[in-house]
Every structure is written in C-alpha cells, then in structure tokens.
Amino acid sequence: MQKTLIVYQSKYGSTEDITKIMSMILGPAKYCLTEDFKSEYRDFDFFVIGSPLYKGKLDSRVLDFIKENQKWLSQKPLALFCTCLNRKQGDLILKKLKNKLGDCVLSTKSLGGRLILKELDDNSNSAIKEFLKAVGMPVTDIDITNPEEVVDYSLKLKKLKEGLMPKMPPEELKQYIEDFLVAHNTCTLSTGFGTRVRSTPIEYTYKDGCMYILSEGGEKFANLMLNKNVSAAVYNDYTDMDQLAGMQITGEASIIDDYEEYSYLLDLKGLNINTIKSLPVNLNLIKVTIKKVESLYWKYRKQGYTTKQTLIF
Numbered sequence: 215m216q217k218t219l220i221v222y223q224s225k226y227g228s229t230e231d232i233t234k235i236m237s238m239i240l241g242p243a244k245y246c247l248t249e250d251f252k253s254e255y256r257d258f259d260f261f262v263i264g265s266p267l268y269k270g271k272l273d274s275r276v277l278d279f280i281k282e283n284q285k286w287l288s289q290k291p292l293a294l295f296c297t298c299l300n301r302k303q304g305d306l307i308l309k310k311l312k313n314k315l316g317d318c319v320l321s322t323k324s325l326g327g328r329l330i331l332k333e334l335d336d337n338s339n340s341a342i343k344e345f346l347k348a349v350g351m352p353v354t355d356i357d358i359t360n361p362e363e364v365v366d367y368s369l370k371l372k373k374l375k376e377g378l379m380p381k382m383p384p385e386e387l388k389q390y391i392e393d394f395l396v397a398h399n400t401c402t403l404s405t406g407f408g409t410r411v412r413s414t415p416i417e418y419t420y421k422d423g424c425m426y427i428l429s430e431g432g433e434k435f436a437n438l439m440l441n442k443n444v445s446a447a448v449y450n451d452y453t454d455m456d457q458l459a460g461m462q463i464t465g466e467a468s469i470i471d472d473y474e475e476y477s478y479l480l481d482l483k484g485l486n487i488n489t490i491k492s493l494p495v496n497l498n499l500i501k502v503t504i505k506k507v508e509s510l511y512w513k514y515r516k517q518g519y520t521t522k523q524t525l526i527f
C-alpha cells in the first residue's frame with residue numbers, strides 16, 4: 215500500500231495539529247519535523263510538506279529542506295500546505311513554490327492558522343503586531359483553524375494519492391468483488407442521521423450491483439427514513455496482514471414494497487411468498503444500490519496489483 219510522509223515545521227503547534235489530522239486520514243503515513251527526516255524516508259510514495267507563514271515567508275527550515283532534497287523530491291508526487299492568517303498571501307506563496315518545483319506538486323493549500331498572543335516569544339510578539347497592523351487586523355488572539363476544512367483537504371489528498379496506484383481493469387475488479395460478495399452472506403450495515411449512528415450485523419443477498427436485506431424492523435429504519443446514504447462492510451476475520459480481505463461499500467438504500475421486486479428477492483433466497491405472508495409480523499425489504507466498493511484483497515497481488523482497489527459501480 216502507498217505510504218505518505220508529511221514533513222513539517224511548527225513553532226506554536228497549529229501546523230503540527232493539522233499534520234497529525236492529515237497523517238491519520240492519509241494513513242499508512244508518518245510525520246516528522248524537517249530535522250528528523252531520515253534518508254530511508256525517501257522510499258515513501260507520497261509526500262506532503264507543511265509550514266506556517268511567518269512575516270510573509272514559509273519557515274526557513276522547510277525551505278532549506280526542500281532545497282537540499284529537491285533533486286529526488288521532484289521525482290515524487292508532492293502536496294504543499296501552509297498555515298497562516300492571510301490565506302491569499304499563503305496561496306500566492308505556495309503557488310510560487312509550486313512553479314519553482316514543477317509538475318511533481320500535485321496540490322497546494324493554505325489553511326487557517328492560530329495566534330495566541332500570550333504564547334509568543336518577544337521577537338514574535340513585536341513581529342506579529344507589525345504584521346497585524348499592516349494587514350489591518352486587530353491585535354488579539356485569532357483562531358481560524360478549521361478542522362472540517364483540514365479533513366476535507368486530507369480526503370482530497372487521499373483520493374489523489376489513491377488515483378496514482380496501478381489500477382486493475384474495472385471488469386476484472388468487478389468479478390473479484392462480486393465473487394467475494396456472493397461467497398459471503400453477512401454484512402455490517404451502517405446507517406446514520408445527525409448524531410444517531412447504528413451498525414447492524416445482518417444477512418444479505420447480492421445480485422446485480424445490489425444488496426438485498428430482509429428485516430423485521432428496528433432502529434436502522436429510523437435512520438433510513440431520513441437518510442438513504444449507507445455504508446456496509448463485508449470481510450474475512452483477520453488472520454495476518456498478508457491475507458487481508460474486506461470490502462467497504464458505499465450505497466443508497468431504498469425500502470422495497472413493490473410486489474414484483476419483493477417476490478424476486480424471495481425467489482433468489484429460495485423463500486416462498488406465501489410462507490412469508492403467513493408470518494405474524496411484516497418482513498421489510500431493504501435494497502442497497504451499490505455506488506462504490508473500496509476493497510482490500512490479498513488476491514489482487516496474484517495479478518500483480520496493489521491490494522487496495524476501488525470500483526465505482
């Protein structure tokens with residue numbers, strides 16, 4: 215699997231906080247300060263460099279790191295971010311750096327920073343007063359860090375990184391996925407609405423891009439009535455890292471009360487409609503139309519592909 219390295223500097227902690235969030239979302243990943251970089255880290259597959267903005271410049275240790283390592287870095291996929299108070303200035307500085315580094319830079323982003331005046335050393339204190347005066351901002355604590363934006367950007371980078379992986383042809387991948395889904399019969403169905411979340415272990419039948427689930431009822435329906443977006447996981451028990459097999463499914467759920475579709479599912483399951491009708495309670499039918507499957511499957515390696523493959527249905 216592709217590994218991400220985030221190299222950063224942070225004087226007062228906000229760039230470090232962002233780095234930690236990014237590294238969890240982009241994992242498998244590692245983060246390190248520029249001075250802790252080791253030459254073996256060059257083996258990572260995707261690089262992110264983060265720096266705060268001070269007096270209109272990126273941290274000099276980050277700039278030195280880029281300068282010293284530019285030769286091999288320019289052969290790697292790279293993203294640059296900065297934390298700052300003046301986002302326009304941040305964007306401009308990153309754009310200039312991207313122009314200098316060339317096509318290896320796949321993405322740049324300035325993110326909101328944080329300023330707690332009582333934490334600043336004397337040098338920073340007078341410098342920041344000058345900066346705030348120059349940009350017409352009040353001399354007070356400022357916190358424009360935005361975890362939601364950091365998460366969104368990290369997800370964007372994750373997608374970018376995954377797009378670089380060698381892809382199995384979709385038809386071949388679909389076959390693997392369908393065989394796996396047919397060979398299993400139990401999933402964990404996750405539904406949610408607002409703060410109410412629920413994961414339900416439940417039996418399913420897979421057919422033609424859909425998972426069909428029969429259920430007497432329960433709290434998952436409270437979520438499904440208000441939010442049709444669902445996720446389902448189907449997986450083998452963990453034995454070791456070399457035998458990983460699991461699918462994370464994203465889909466849309468609907469409740470089927472159309473007689474023909476209901477009977478079709480019962481046929482698939484070898485159930486008789488009259489037997490079901492004679493039950494003392496209703497059996498509800500959930501149909502999950504699959505939109506995306508993110509899979510980790512050791513068998514892909516046999517074909518020379520990475521174990522992680524994504525299929526859009």
Ligand SMILES: Cc1cc2nc3c(=O)[nH]c(=O)nc-3n(C[C@H](O)[C@H](O)[C@H](O)COP(=O)(O)O)c2cc1C
Nearest residue numbers: 224225226227228229266269270298299300327328
């Ligand atoms: C001395 C000083 C100078 C700064 N200069 C700038 C600047 O030129 N432009 C800007 O957008 N933000 C500037 N900032 C704000 C920082 O970029 C922001 O506080 C950032 O979140 C700090 O990152 P850190 O917590 O990782 O050290 C400055 C902050 C200090 C303390």
